Amino acid sequence: MTDAPVLQVEGLVKHFPIHGGLLQRQVGAVRAVDGVTFSIRRGETLGLVGESGCGKSTIGKVVLKLIEPTAGKIVLAGEDVTALKPGAMWTHRRRIQTIFQDPYSSMNPRLPSGTIVGEPLENFGIARGAARDDQVAQLFRRVGLRPEAMRKYAHEFSGGQRQRLGIAKALSVNPDVIVADEPVSALDVSVQAQVLNLLIDLQEEYGLAYLFISHDLAVMRHISHRIAVMYLGRIVELTDKRTLFTQPLHPYTEALLSAATAPDPKRRRQRKKIVQGDVPSPAKPPPGCHFHTRCLYATAECRVTDPPLLEVAPGHHVACLRRPVGGDPGPLSVP
Amino acid sequence: MNGNPGPILEVRDLHTQFSTLDGVVRAVDGVSFDVARGETLGIVGESGCGKSVTAMSILRLIPPETGRISSGSIKFEGEELTTLSEEEMKRLRGHRISMIFQEPMTSLNPVLTVGTQIAENVVRHLGVSWKAGRERAFEMLDLVRIADARRRLDEYPHQLSGGMRQRVMIAMALSCDPQVLIADEPTTALDVTIQAQILDLMIELKEKTGTAIVLITHDLGVVAETTERVVVMYAGRKVEQAPVEALFEEPLHPYTRGLMGAIPRLDVEADAAGTRPRLQEIPGLVPILTQPIIGCAFAPRCGFATDRCRSERPPLVDAGAGHLVACWEVDRVRRAA
Ligand SMILES: Nc1ncnc2c1ncn2[C@@H]1O[C@H](COP(=O)(O)OP(=O)(O)OP(=O)(O)O)[C@@H](O)[C@H]1O
Ligand SMILES: Nc1ncnc2c1ncn2[C@@H]1O[C@H](COP(=O)(O)OP(=O)(O)OP(=O)(O)O)[C@@H](O)[C@H]1O
Ligand code: SF4
Ligand code: SF4
Ligand SMILES: [Mg+2]
Ligand SMILES: [Mg+2]
Numbered sequence: 001m002t003d004a005p006v007l008q009v010e011g012l013v014k015h016f017p018i019h020g021g022l023l024q025r026q027v028g029a030v031r032a033v034d035g036v037t038f039s040i041r042r043g044e045t046l047g048l049v050g051e052s053g054c055g056k057s058t059i060g061k062v063v064l065k066l067i068e069p070t071a072g073k074i075v076l077a078g079e080d081v082t083a084l085k086p087g088a089m090w091t092h093r094r095r096i097q098t099i100f101q102d103p104y105s106s107m108n109p110r111l112p113s114g115t116i117v118g119e120p121l122e123n124f125g126i127a128r129g130a131a132r133d134d135q136v137a138q139l140f141r142r143v144g145l146r147p148e149a150m151r152k153y154a155h156e157f158s159g160g161q162r163q164r165l166g167i168a169k170a171l172s173v174n175p176d177v178i179v180a181d182e183p184v185s186a187l188d189v190s191v192q193a194q195v196l197n198l199l200i201d202l203q204e205e206y207g208l209a210y211l212f213i214s215h216d217l218a219v220m221r222h223i224s225h226r227i228a229v230m231y232l233g234r235i236v237e238l239t240d241k242r243t244l245f246t247q248p249l250h251p252y253t254e255a256l257l258s259a260a261t262a263p264d265p266k267r268r269r270q271r272k273k274i275v276q277g278d279v280p281s282p283a284k285p286p287p288g289c290h291f292h293t294r295c296l297y298a299t300a301e302c303r304v305t306d307p308p309l310l311e312v313a314p315g316h317h318v319a320c321l322r323r324p325v326g327g328d329p330g331p332l333s334v335p
Numbered sequence: 336m337n338g339n340p341g342p343i344l345e346v347r348d349l350h351t352q353f354s355t356l357d358g359v360v361r362a363v364d365g366v367s368f369d370v371a372r373g374e375t376l377g378i379v380g381e382s383g384c385g386k387s388v389t390a391m392s393i394l395r396l397i398p399p400e401t402g403r404i405s406s407g408s409i410k411f412e413g414e415e416l417t418t419l420s421e422e423e424m425k426r427l428r429g430h431r432i433s434m435i436f437q438e439p440m441t442s443l444n445p446v447l448t449v450g451t452q453i454a455e456n457v458v459r460h461l462g463v464s465w466k467a468g469r470e471r472a473f474e475m476l477d478l479v480r481i482a483d484a485r486r487r488l489d490e491y492p493h494q495l496s497g498g499m500r501q502r503v504m505i506a507m508a509l510s511c512d513p514q515v516l517i518a519d520e521p522t523t524a525l526d527v528t529i530q531a532q533i534l535d536l537m538i539e540l541k542e543k544t545g546t547a548i549v550l551i552t553h554d555l556g557v558v559a560e561t562t563e564r565v566v567v568m569y570a571g572r573k574v575e576q577a578p579v580e581a582l583f584e585e586p587l588h589p590y591t592r593g594l595m596g597a598i599p600r601l602d603v604e605a606d607a608a609g610t611r612p613r614l615q616e617i618p619g620l621v622p623i624l625t626q627p628i629i630g631c632a633f634a635p636r637c638g639f640a641t642d643r644c645r646s647e648r649p650p651l652v653d654a655g656a657g658h659l660v661a662c663w664e665v666d667r668v669r670r671a672a
Contacts, residue, residue: 051526158620188381188553190617193597197613215526218556222599222611245601259531261556262601265579268560274531278496 004078005039006176006209007063007096012036012072014058018283030283032058034233036072037309040177043203045210047224047241049217049256051279054230056213060179063211064098065089077176094124097175101182103166107154114140114150117169124173139168143198160191164198171202181213196223217260221245229253232282232290235309238317247329249318251295289321297322297332341413342369343514343547344393349407351385351392358625362388364571365407367651370515375541375548377562377579379555381594383621385571386551390517393549394434395424412514430460433508437520439500443492449476450488453507460511475506479536498529502536509540516541519551534561555598559583564657567591570622570632573651577658587660589668590633593617631663639664639671 012033020027033055040046048056061067063074065081074082081092097120100106107116118136121127127135137147143164154162163183170178180199184192200223202208214220220227221241228238229252237250248254255275275294280286286293292302302321309319312327322332351363363385370376378386391397392404395416409416411432416424428434436442444452453475454468463471469488476484479502492500501521508516518537522530538561541548550562558565558579565582567575567590575588586592596615619636622628631649634640643663651661662668 051528160620189555189594189597190381193614194616196599197616200611200613217527218599218601221601222614255528257601259528260601261530261534261554261560263555263559263583263595263598265559265583274535275528276532278498278529279526 003041005075006042006077007211008039008073008075009059009063010037010073010075012059012062012074013070014055014062014067015070028283031233031285032282033062033069034285036230036233036235038228038235038238040209040211042176042209043207044226045203045212045224047220047227048211048213048230049215049220049227050230051215051256053279053282055233055282056215056230057181060098060181060211060213064096064179094120094173095175096177096179097170097173099163099166099170099178099180099183101185103162104154107162107165109154111153112151113154113157113165116154117150117165117172120169120173126173135172136168139172142171142202143168144194158191159187160194163187163195167195167198167202171206174206175208177209177211179211179213182215183212184219185214185216192219199223217256229256232280232285234290234319235317236291236319238309239315243316249312249316249323249329250320251297251332252291255294289319296334299335340372343372343412344370344549345408345410346389346393347408347410349389349392349409350405351388351397351402352405353402355401355625360624361571361628362402362624363392364624364628366566366568366571366573368566368573368576370547370549372514373541373545373547374564375538375550375562377558377565378549378551378568379553379558379565380568381553381621383624384568386553386568387519388571389568390434390519390549390551393517394428394432395419395421426460429456429508429513430511431513432515432517433511433513434517434519435501435504435508435521437523439497439504440492442504443500445492448489448491449495449503453503453510456507457510471510472506475510476503478509478540479503479506481506498525498532501525501529501533505533505537505540509544509546512544513546515547515549517549517551520553521550522557523552523554530557537561555594567594570628571624572632573659573661574633575658575660576651578656581656581658585669585672587654587658587665587668588633588662589637589639589664590617592668593636631661639668 013035014033015029015031017026018028018030036059038046050056062069073080076092077095081089114136117139118132121132121135136150140147140150145161145164184195187195203210212223224241226240227244228235231252237253248257259274277294280293288304289302289307292298305321307319307321309317310325312318312323312325347367349363349366353360353362366389380386393409404417450469450472453472457463457471458465458468472488473484476487481487481499481502522533525533552558562579565577565579566573569590575591586595597617599614617636622632630646631644634644649661649663651659654660654665
């Protein structure tokens with residue numbers, strides 16, 4: 001891992017307008033991403049974890065510039081790409097690729113899989129004809145598919161094999177960063193293990209940086225180096241994975257960890273701190289700390305003051321009013 | 336009750352098949368198990384192994400156009416279900432045997448309020464007045480800890496969050512005091528914090544009401560935390576069955592062992608930051624259920640397989656203390672621990 005980040009995101013905001021009334025005027029906004037800052041180095045996996053609707057996929061799409069940010073800055077390999085229009089973005093697209101949860105939906109059912117995987121090679125003018133076929137055959141081998149399978153169509157592959165096709169396609173243009181949005185969520189555990197192992201091997205071989213999106217904490221802990229926990233459009237805690245799992249500081253992280261199930265019957269009933277209630281709507285996030293409606297430790301101040309994300313200990317960022325810089329990392333008291 | 340009343344549900348050598356363009360799908364291929372009164376039995380296995388079809392067979396909800404229970408027996412309170420008429424089944428379903436599914440919207444009626452739906456179920460099965468049905472609906476919503484239950488009675492399913500809809504489904508399923516509740520992936524679509532709430536609620540209500548639960552899931556963590564006994568399925572067959580502690584302490588079937596090695600774990604001590612141990616892979620793919628399976632269904636993927644495995648189907652044998660396993664090589668597997 002070298003230290004210069006290949007991807008930097010600063011103060012990223014993405015609001016989706018809500019239209020209503022007879023005239024379909026804008027009556028509000030979904031604050032899908034509400035001021036997010038992080039960076040990823042070469043060869044590193046940053047995990048984005050959080051519950052449904054907290055803004056993970058939106059961050060992925062904005063970073064890929066599939067949608068435009070409302071505010072903030074995106075720096076890719078040292079170059080500010082925030083304001084680039086699609087045409088100018090084109091040359092940068094090679095550097096950042098994506099793997100989806102369901103690769104099938106993005107594959108043309110009428111094209112052979114080899115053509116699908118080789119598409120970016122053609123589009124970016126990297127290789128054509130026989131040279132392209134050679135490269136595609138190599139990619140197939142690298143992700144554990146037989147090159148003869150290049151003639152088959154997407155529907156003839158299993159879920160895990162399709163995910164391998166998606167990985168081969170993303171890999172084809174030699175990117176710096178891969179945004180992987182729930183890449184193993186739809187797979188059975190035995191196949192999930194194959195794909196996770198492959199992603200780790202490829203990362204080590206090519207120095208790829210992954211922005212890895214998942215709601216599964218165990219998968220996250222397995223693949224990530226650092227993890228950002230999100231709640232309602234914001235990062236509430238960001239640190240290396242060991243610290244996150246052994247010394248979580250944000251009450252929401254603590255709640256997530258204690259809600260997770262483990263394949264160990266001896267651990268049952270050890271879950272003490274299950275948070276009650278539902279996640280509020282991102283169209284109407286609570287004032288102050290977004291988590292205060294469910295937080296066991298909330299004080300009056302939490303209902304009015306927005307906690308900033310602070311580096312409370314070296315490399316450990318937390319957004320909680322009760323976790324000041326250099327503060328006691330011990331358990332919080334219930335007020 | 337005194338004496339030994341026996342299991343509430345007995346499934347014997349169940350075969351359920353579908354006719355498709357590709358041939359006959361042997362979705363459930365000779366499965367047997369009992370459900371004891373008041374117990375929580377887990378059925379676990381990967382996608383397509385026949386968990387839902389087993390549940391649908393018990394409830395007699397297999398679509399008759401393509402599918403049928405081709406042989407076997409299902410007894411509820413000693414009464415054979417496979418030969419009951421649809422009318423008789425209707426009287427059982429939602430009353431003495433009830434169910435909840437992964438996606439509550441598929442079983443809730445979008446145009447009726449949740450209060451009306453629960454009340455209808457109660458009125459139909461228990462023959463009480465509409466007013467008493469409404470009151471029961473209120474009690475049930477309150478029981479599943481829906482805040483402000485009185486007001487929620489008059490809301491429609493789409494006005495509720497996913498977690499609340501699943502609570503409504505549980506309220507409805509328990510509204511007539513069933514003896515068995517079949518829950519097919521009840522928390523799979525939910526966020527972890529909501530999943531934890533729902534699982535806790537199901538266990539708490541089970542202890543309160545004595546309803547036996549058949550919990551179907553692909554998630555070994557959910558099984559470990561909520562069930563007492565577990566059936567592991569592979570390719571339409573039961574390959575292992577054990578009390579939950581024994582299963583996780585010493586899984587005996589190579590497939591179960593493979594599954595446990597394949598999942599990333601949260602509960603083992605974290606490695607030094609940065610290292611990522613390889614996950615155990617199960618090579619290959621699940622068999623295609625339209626083709627006849629000779630011998631052990633897991634043989635093509637199994638590191639222990641011998642010629643016998645490829646030609647003779649392994650019988651379920653008791654490896655001690657109610658731990659059943661269908662594997663010819665269980666002694667070798669054990670030693671390889
Ligand atoms: N195109 C859009 N228009 C309006 N709202 C949107 C749009 N895309 C996303 N949202 C909203 O933004 C919020 C964040 O959505 P996002 O898909 O980023 O969540 P997520 O964290 O990826 O969730 P999940 O785990 O369910 O995939 C949600 O409330 C979602 O409904
Ligand atoms: N109506 C049907 N027609 C044809 N085949 C079917 C039908 N329903 C189920 N099957 C097949 O029966 C097998 C078992 O399916 P089942 O739904 O029981 O799996 P499952 O274990 O519940 O999987 P999942 O975890 O994905 O829900 C599968 O191969 C499936 O394709
Ligand atoms: S700021 Fe207050 S409400 Fe928010 S997480 Fe910290 S203690 Fe809880
Ligand atoms: S019977 Fe043979 S093939 Fe089947 S699980 Fe046992 S050792 Fe493996
Ligand atoms: Mg998403
Ligand atoms: Mg199913």
